[in-house]
Amino acid sequence: MNLHSLLLERQREGRPVRVAMIGAGKFGSMFLAQLRITPGLHLIGLADLDASRARQALESTGWDPAAYGARSLTEAETSGTTFITEDSDDLLTGGPVEVVVDATGNPAAGIRHALSAAENGKHIVMVNVEADVLAGPLLAERCRQAGVVYSMAYGDQPALICEQVDWARACGLNVVAAGKGTKYLPVYHASTPDTVWPYYGLTAERAAQGGMNPQMFNSFLDGTKSSIEMAAVANATGLATPSNGLAFPPCSVDELPVVLRPASEGGTLEKKGQVEVISSLQRNGDPVIGDLRWGVYVVFEAPSDYTARCFSEYGLVTDPSGRYGALYRPYHLIGLELGVSVASVAIRGEPTGTTRQWSGDVAAVAKSDLKAGQKLDGEGGFCVWGKLLPASESIKCGALPIGLAHGVTLQRDIKAGEIVCWSDLEAVGENHAVSIRREMEERFAPSA
Structure with missing residues (x-):
C-alpha cells in the first residue's frame, strides 16, 4: 500500500x-x-x-x-x-x-x-x-x-486473480474457486482468424483499420487464452484444474457463490479449490445480466459458524447456506x-504472482478434422485451440503443449476435438524451447 x-x-x-x-x-x-x-x-x-x-x-x-x-x-x-x-x-x-x-x-x-x-x-x-x-x-x-x-x-488477469487468492488466504478464508469472466459459447472453440470478427461485432475492414490481429483476437475467443491464464493461476496458487477442461458456466456477479461451489452442493465445480472461467453469455446466446466479462473473482468459504454469521451481518452476498461468499473486481486495465x-x-523484491509448481497444462486440440501432412499454425490459428488439463493428465497422454503447436507437421489424421499428441507429429527437431520444456517436465511432473 x-x-x-x-x-x-x-x-x-x-x-x-x-x-x-x-x-x-x-x-x-x-x-x-x-x-x-x-x-x-x-x-x-x-x-x-x-x-x-x-x-x-x-x-x-x-x-x-x-x-x-x-x-x-x-x-x-x-x-x-x-x-x-x-x-x-x-x-x-x-x-x-x-x-x-x-x-x-x-x-x-x-x-x-x-x-x-x-x-x-x-x-x-x-x-x-x-x-x-x-x-x-x-x-x-x-x-x-x-x-x-x-x-x-x-x-x-492471472496476477489479479493471484492477488485475490492471496487476500482470501491471508484472511484465513478457504478458497473454493478463483478465475475470471469472458465471452464464451461452445461454438467458439472452432473459430478461426477468418470467422472471428463477427463474434466481436466487427467487420474485417473495421478490425484492420484498428490494427487488430485476427489470430491474436481469436486466441481470446476460442478458449485458448482462458486456458493459458487459468493454468498460470493454478501453477502459481496450487489451485486444482478441472479434469476435462474449463466448463465456462454462465454466471452473474451475484451468482458467484451459488454457481461456483461443488456440484455435490448444487454448484458446478468438481471439487473445492479449483480455477474456473465464467461466461457472460447464456448458452442460447442471451447476455448474462450483471456479467463479469472483463473482471476477476474469488469464491471463499466461511471456516466457522461465527464467520458465516459475520458474512450476513456485513451484507455479503452468499449462497443459500450462508457459508459461501465471493469478492470480484469488475475490470482489469492490463x-x-x-x-x-x-x-x-x-x-x-516481491513478485505480483509467481509460478511455484506444475499442476496445470494447456494441450492442443483439433478444431476440425486435420490431415496427415498438415502443418499446425499455433495459438488462435486455423488448426488447434488450447484446452486446460491437469499436468498429470497431459503427461499421461503425451499432449502437445499449445505453445509448441506452431510449425510442426502431423503424421496421422486427427479428428475434430481430439488432443494432439507428440506421437502424432513428424519428427520434431530439438530446439531451445523444446529442450527447456522437456527439462521442465522431467523436473516438475506431478509423478516426479
Missing part, C-alpha cells in the same frame, strides 16, 4: 527504477502511456524486432522524441532518456537495467528472455503468459537460484497497471 511513496523516494534520491521492455505491442504501449508520468520509473531501454514500431509506440503514447534518442544504455542512464534497439540482448546483458518486462507473447522468445535475465542478474516481469505456462516452473526456479524475481504482470509489478519487484 505504499509503492507510490517508495517510488517518490527513489525519485528524490536520483535513482529511479531502471526498467527495460521487450515488445512494443498493445500491452507494452499501455504501459508506456503510464510509465511516462509515473515518478520513480525510468524506461532505460525498449526493444522490438522493428525499431520503427517501438518509436511509433512511444510517439502514440505521448513521449517527447527527445526522450528516446539515446544511442546506448549507458547514455540513456546518464541522460535519463531511452535507448531503442531491435536486439533484446542489448537490454538483457546491459548493466544499468534492473527490471526487464517481456511483453512479446512469443513463448520461445519468453523462455530465452527469462533465462537470460536470470543469467545476467535482472528481475523479469512476464507479460508473456504463454512462456510461463510452457515452462514457468523451471524459469521461476532458475530466477530464484540466481537471486532475481520472476513475476506475473499486474493488470493482466498494461496501464503494470507499474505495480515493476515497483514491487524492484523495490520490495
Whole structure:
C-alpha cells in the first residue's frame, strides 16, 4: 500500500527504477502511456524486432522524441532518456537495467528472455503468459537460484486473480474457486482468424483499420487464452484444474457463490479449490445480466459458524447456506497497471504472482478434422485451440503443449476435438524451447 511513496523516494534520491521492455505491442504501449508520468520509473531501454514500431509506440503514447534518442544504455542512464534497439540482448546483458518486462507473447522468445535475465542478474516481469505456462516452473526456479524475481504482470488477469487468492488466504478464508469472466459459447472453440470478427461485432475492414490481429483476437475467443491464464493461476496458487477442461458456466456477479461451489452442493465445480472461467453469455446466446466479462473473482468459504454469521451481518452476498461468499473486481486495465509489478519487484523484491509448481497444462486440440501432412499454425490459428488439463493428465497422454503447436507437421489424421499428441507429429527437431520444456517436465511432473 505504499509503492507510490517508495517510488517518490527513489525519485528524490536520483535513482529511479531502471526498467527495460521487450515488445512494443498493445500491452507494452499501455504501459508506456503510464510509465511516462509515473515518478520513480525510468524506461532505460525498449526493444522490438522493428525499431520503427517501438518509436511509433512511444510517439502514440505521448513521449517527447527527445526522450528516446539515446544511442546506448549507458547514455540513456546518464541522460535519463531511452535507448531503442531491435536486439533484446542489448537490454538483457546491459548493466544499468534492473527490471526487464517481456511483453512479446512469443513463448520461445519468453523462455530465452527469462533465462537470460536470470543469467545476467535482472528481475523479469512476464507479460508473456504463454512462456510461463510452457515452462514457468523451471524459469521461476532458475530466477530464484540466481537471486532475481520472476513475476506475473499486474493488470493482466492471472496476477489479479493471484492477488485475490492471496487476500482470501491471508484472511484465513478457504478458497473454493478463483478465475475470471469472458465471452464464451461452445461454438467458439472452432473459430478461426477468418470467422472471428463477427463474434466481436466487427467487420474485417473495421478490425484492420484498428490494427487488430485476427489470430491474436481469436486466441481470446476460442478458449485458448482462458486456458493459458487459468493454468498460470493454478501453477502459481496450487489451485486444482478441472479434469476435462474449463466448463465456462454462465454466471452473474451475484451468482458467484451459488454457481461456483461443488456440484455435490448444487454448484458446478468438481471439487473445492479449483480455477474456473465464467461466461457472460447464456448458452442460447442471451447476455448474462450483471456479467463479469472483463473482471476477476474469488469464491471463499466461511471456516466457522461465527464467520458465516459475520458474512450476513456485513451484507455479503452468499449462497443459500450462508457459508459461501465471493469478492470480484469488475475490470482489469492490463498494461496501464503494470507499474505495480515493476515497483514491487524492484523495490520490495516481491513478485505480483509467481509460478511455484506444475499442476496445470494447456494441450492442443483439433478444431476440425486435420490431415496427415498438415502443418499446425499455433495459438488462435486455423488448426488447434488450447484446452486446460491437469499436468498429470497431459503427461499421461503425451499432449502437445499449445505453445509448441506452431510449425510442426502431423503424421496421422486427427479428428475434430481430439488432443494432439507428440506421437502424432513428424519428427520434431530439438530446439531451445523444446529442450527447456522437456527439462521442465522431467523436473516438475506431478509423478516426479
